[in-house]
Amino acid sequence: MKNYYFILILLSIALGITCGIFFPKQMIAISWIGKLFINLLKLIVLPLIFCALVSAITSMGEIKKLGLIGVYTICYVLLSVSVAVVIGLLLLNTFKPGVGIPPSLIMANASAHDTQPIPLSSFILTLFPPNIVAAAAKYEIMPIVFFSIVFAIACITVGKSATPVIDFFVGLRDVLIKMIVWLMYLTPIGLFSLLATAVAEASLQHLLLQSLSGLVLFVVIFLCGLFLQFLWQVAVVAIVARKSPRQFISSASNALLTAFATSSSMATLPVTMMVAKKQNISDDVARFVLPLATTINLAGTAMYEAVSALFFCQILGFDLSIPAQIGVFITAILAGMGATGIPEGGLVTMVMVLRNVNVPTSAIGLLLPFDRILDRFRTMTNVWGDLACAATVDYFHRKK
């Protein structure tokens, strides 16, 4: 089934590009199919972000029991996700792959609401709306993120009587993940339409080659960023955790290959646990750190969110001042930590980062052709980060 799906994706890419070039007008006429796909994605994103954040943060309630292990883990996760985002932002600012790509590639699929700018003065107020349901209806995602964080912390503080509430949201998250998995079966159709519309717009303006080179540059830059993220964590494993990087990489290879094959760090978790055992990471540490890291340490995903947002801003010629980039930095970290370790889980939270910089969500369509393959590489980076985290925490734990 997986192989057929992959072939279908390749076919829809080829078909989308061909139809976009040869039948541009017809493809623009059926652009609603791509919009429908994006709508379905957006339909699930709000409840999923809420449930994923609540379950991830409340799972940290265990921290009290596990004391220092938990604190080390959180520190490592924050460090690795932040470094990933910084690497991504630096690379994008240096190479500027989005400059020169026609904005119409993004605007072709955008709806009016997507592009409405949020005035700076009311930005802080929108983070704390008087009515959270009304904010959700307006698709303001940051208030939902803030609300979920505070809600989760309150659940932890309340303790035992909040357990049914937490269980409910954990269950709801699993149901929503199932829906996302189903939605992903529609990717070939959505992909075809979004790609065909984008190519049609570009070819009507005779800008196809110019756009393609920018997109390829973006992909290459992102892969280099992931490689840098891999490298600094090799150094951490060697210098801080005092493990032979060669041996560590060779025993991790099983998990990395599984990550590449499944595009899911969650599905890879059992293999990751086995690697930790092989590397003599203590059971206590592995059992706590790896599931937690799999949930919140999606550094490759966070980097993807940041570089994509900046890439789109470059295409649209948007404000890339330091405050705007700090906004991208913060939302990308939250999106990386809130994303779910399933195939294309990062695409869902990307909506949050894009909304924050007023980029229309339909821009995601531009990345869809590459996303399946990029997803495999960022999943490998995520899993590698989880193992590096476990090794480092284990070292400090033993030293204690």
Ligand code: ASP
């Ligand atoms: N597939 C990734 C993972 O499981 C998440 C993503 O970046 O889409 O880690």
